[in-house]
């Protein structure tokens with residue numbers, strides 16, 4: 416938007432004239448394809464630019480930027496038919512051609528399939544001194560899946576390709592397979608936009624890198640977390656947490672640093688929530704519930720994390736059964752324990768103690784220890800065995816003594 420500020424005109428006050436030049440200055444492309452019944456079947460609006468590197472006759476590499484697409488033509492764009500899927504074909508400048516095609520998927524979704532971009536180095540005003548003259552084409556498979564009847568939106572900058580041709584896309588809105596001639600109002604956001612809508616900033620440099628670095632094998636530091644309501648502290652948790660995320664078949668282990676982790680939550684008679692968050696964790700929720708009116712347990716874990724590549728990893732499971740202990744006591748487990756939230760997400764806990772209900776005076780009540788902890792549990796069968804064995808011996812000896820006594824008795828008769 417460009418604003419021209421005019422001199423104050425007496426009697427009229429300050430006159431402010433704004434010219435909206437958005438469409439002119441940034442070369443947004445827009446396409447509204449209709450079918451034989453004049454109903455919209457494909458809609459797209461987006462912006463793009465290209466950086467092309469080519470070799471010159473004197474063996475240097477030159478780059479040109481194509482951002483002024485000028486008067487683009489959409490020849491070849493179609494909503495498809497029985498044989499061919501929908502596609503958008505754009506021609507601009509001196510011999511540039513850009514095509515994206517779509518496929519309908521069986522599971523009520525469609526894919527933005529591939530993008531192909533062609534340029535002709537024969538045009539000596541755009542590509543002066545190009546060593547090789549001719550048409551070059553680069554094709555990239557994008558394979559973005561969008562639910563049918565959703566419009567794909569990506570305001571963030573998307574970059575495609577590398578080396579010779581770098582393509583930038585932004586302010587993208589596209590819907591193929593438009594239903595009933597009405598462009599959907601339901602937006603399907605790209606991952607980058609999803610992260611943008613959240614308040615928590617993404618600081619990639621401080622994100623514990625899930626992929627490249629070898630997994631931290633050391634024990635996580637133990638953190639103390641609590642939730643306070645009007646009655647005082649109502650939830651206590653002390654634990655070292657290690658997250659194990661499997662993303663793209665790579666398992667990455669992340670220790671939670673309590674120093675940089677925020678916590679909050681809520682307490683209710685039947686449920687309690689502990690929510691952790693940090694620069695890399697949007698939220699990590701532990702939801703506790705009461706069962707049979709006399710025990711509590713960890714029922715649910717919800718997590719949403721920012722990965723280094725900017726994408727968001729989210730998993731939820733509300734059908735868990737961990738950390739089970741009587742109401743009015745706390746649950747304790749010093750040994751490493753694993754809470755398996757899903758195949759792709761596990762939490763390893765260390766030196767764990769939690770009490771989500773009935774916290775008195777901000778202190779833990781007596782603890783019920785996990786079976787892995789107490790060597791007592793291992794000792795009990797041994798003790799019982801020893802006692803039983805001892806009993807058998809005692810019984811046997813008494814029997815022998817009794818027998819001998821009675822035998823002597825008979826003999827005396």
Ligand SMILES: *[C@@H]1O[C@H](CO)[C@@H](O)[C@H](O)[C@H]1NC(C)=O
Nearest residue numbers: 447448449453454455458598
């Ligand atoms: C697309 O074109 C159709 C028919 O001309 C029109 O009814 C519809 O409003 C247009 N949609 C958009 C988003 O421009």
Ligand SMILES: *[C@@H]1O[C@H](CO)[C@@H](O)[C@H](O)[C@H]1NC(C)=O
Nearest residue numbers: 448449450451452453454455
């Ligand atoms: C589609 O629109 C064109 C002009 O806008 C009109 O001539 C034609 O009759 C319309 N076709 C149908 C099927 O409505």
Ligand SMILES: *[C@@H]1O[C@H](CO)[C@@H](O)[C@H](O)[C@H]1NC(C)=O
Nearest residue numbers: 464465466480482572583585
């Ligand atoms: C292409 O567009 C993006 C987004 O507006 C911008 O950051 C980038 O500088 C542009 N590239 C060129 C070469 O103009």
Ligand SMILES: *[C@@H]1O[C@H](CO)[C@@H](O)[C@H](O)[C@H]1NC(C)=O
Nearest residue numbers: 468469470474475476578579
């Ligand atoms: C030009 O780019 C090519 C790769 O496209 C590279 O192999 C070559 O070394 C570059 N030449 C110069 C002079 O930078």
Ligand SMILES: *[C@@H]1O[C@H](CO)[C@@H](O)[C@H](O)[C@H]1NC(C)=O
Nearest residue numbers: 488489490491492504506512
């Ligand atoms: C559109 O493209 C086709 C070939 O793809 C060509 O035959 C036709 O002349 C073009 N039409 C216009 C108006 O440029």
Ligand SMILES: *[C@@H]1O[C@H](CO)[C@@H](O)[C@H](O)[C@H]1NC(C)=O
Nearest residue numbers: 500516517518528529531554
């Ligand atoms: C889309 O275009 C790419 C090449 O640009 C091609 O390989 C692919 O088969 C096309 N897909 C469909 C469904 O037409």
Ligand SMILES: *[C@@H]1O[C@H](CO)[C@@H](O)[C@H](O)[C@H]1NC(C)=O
Nearest residue numbers: 535536537538547548549550
């Ligand atoms: C390049 O342009 C010249 C004339 O402008 C023409 O003779 C030649 O065939 C073109 N070459 C290619 C590969 O398009």
Ligand SMILES: *[C@@H]1O[C@H](CO)[C@@H](O)[C@H](O)[C@H]1NC(C)=O
Nearest residue numbers: 563564593594595596597599
């Ligand atoms: C399209 O119209 C049909 C019939 O009017 C209706 O059943 C269907 O729900 C509509 N679909 C969408 C996506 O609006």
Ligand SMILES: *[C@@H]1O[C@H](CO)[C@@H](O)[C@H](O)[C@H]1NC(C)=O
Nearest residue numbers: 644645646647649682683684
């Ligand atoms: C505070 O404690 C009182 C009495 O135990 C109870 O009735 C009330 O619901 C509690 N308030 C909250 C917010 O837990």
Ligand SMILES: *[C@@H]1O[C@H](CO)[C@@H](O)[C@H](O)[C@H]1NC(C)=O
Nearest residue numbers: 659660661666668758761763
């Ligand atoms: C992380 O999860 C993967 C896959 O479930 C498993 O093979 C690996 O042992 C786990 N690592 C740790 C440290 O828990």
Ligand SMILES: *[C@@H]1O[C@H](CO)[C@@H](O)[C@H](O)[C@H]1NC(C)=O
Nearest residue numbers: 635636670671672673674675
């Ligand atoms: C957390 O803070 C404590 C005390 O300030 C410090 O000793 C500890 O090393 C810190 N831990 C991490 C992982 O930064």
Ligand SMILES: *[C@@H]1O[C@H](CO)[C@@H](O)[C@H](O)[C@H]1NC(C)=O
Nearest residue numbers: 615675676677692693694695
């Ligand atoms: C923790 O909370 C404080 C206050 O709400 C906030 O300023 C800080 O940025 C948060 N830290 C993280 C890592 O989210």
